């Protein structure tokens with residue numbers, strides 16, 4: 488999964504039990520939807536939510552948005568039935584919560600076959616197994632579960648997420664080593680746009696492809712922060728042009744804005760432009 492071909496700036500969780508939200512999502516500017524059967528659905532509602540979700544996905548209308556279903560863990564009474572149902576829904580991927588190792592993905596694949604799997608990274612054991620989880624042949628992406636992780640680690644809340652930084656960085660490394668998607672956790676205070684923007688900037692700086700969200704009001708912020716900026720696009724064009732001029736003169740190094748530009752910088756610049764094209768083409772599908 489590559490952000491130059493499929494933007495993953497905003498992944499909106501939708502409780503599968505909420506008919507109004509499932510309907511509304513067909514019009515929202517989310518790059519992906521995570522239809523949630525796990526924590527957002529009360530135990531007594533699980534079976535009804537699973538049935539409703541099947542009907543809604545079957546009805547279609549979600550356009551180019553990637554469709555991912557988060558099931559309950561296979562250790563719960565609902566997990567196996569969720570997995571079997573997802574296989575019939577024709578979605579893009581299944582998201583497995585509380586993954587502790589590659590064996591959990593093997594167990595899911597016994598039910599879901601070759602359907603791509605995304606892994607919730609939200610337990611200490613999962614952190615220590617991040618490399619083997621990312622390397623699983625069916626693993627297409629990882630999603631940070633920062634609420635569960637903070638709970639399991641016994642961290643105190645800090646706006647700068649200092650206690651979680653090693654785990655966030657570890658998962659970014661594991662995902663990048665396998666060239667799979669890596670998505671940051673949710674920002675709980677869904678009416679605090681400034682706080683969300685700060686956390687999106689931090690995630691973007693760290694290498695995350697996008698952020699998971701819990702409310703439509705968070706979409707614009709995440710989409711803006713995880714899109715290339717106009718300045719970044721302008722710089723990319725100028726770096727490519729300067730480097731091509733340098734090559735024509737037999738040089739392998741150009742200078743733009745007082746900084747060197749080598750082939751790796753040009754590769755980054757081309758990636759920035761490709762990502763922008765992919766975002767632009769979302770609107771035309």
Ligand SMILES: CC(C)(COP(=O)(O)OP(=O)(O)OC[C@H]1O[C@@H](n2cnc3c(N)ncnc32)[C@H](O)[C@@H]1OP(=O)(O)O)[C@@H](O)C(=O)NCCC(=O)NCCSC(=O)C[C@H](O)C(=O)O
Pocket residue numbers: 499500501502507508509511512523526527609631632633634635636672673677701702703
């Ligand atoms: C947080 C909410 C409970 C707030 O709901 P509500 O009070 O109804 O919000 P609003 O009245 O402001 O809603 C306005 C309209 O937007 C629609 N809506 C709300 N949320 C969503 C959504 N997620 N997707 C689509 N549409 C949504 C409402 O229906 C209103 O529509 P309209 O009637 O037309 O005005 C609620 O936002 C919510 O339930 N959010 C999702 C919570 C969730 O999914 N939680 C689980 C995922 S996070 C997680 O599990 C963490 C992770 O595992 C970890 O460990 O960190």
Ligand SMILES: [Mg+2]
Pocket residue numbers: 526584609632634635
């Ligand atoms: Mg969780």
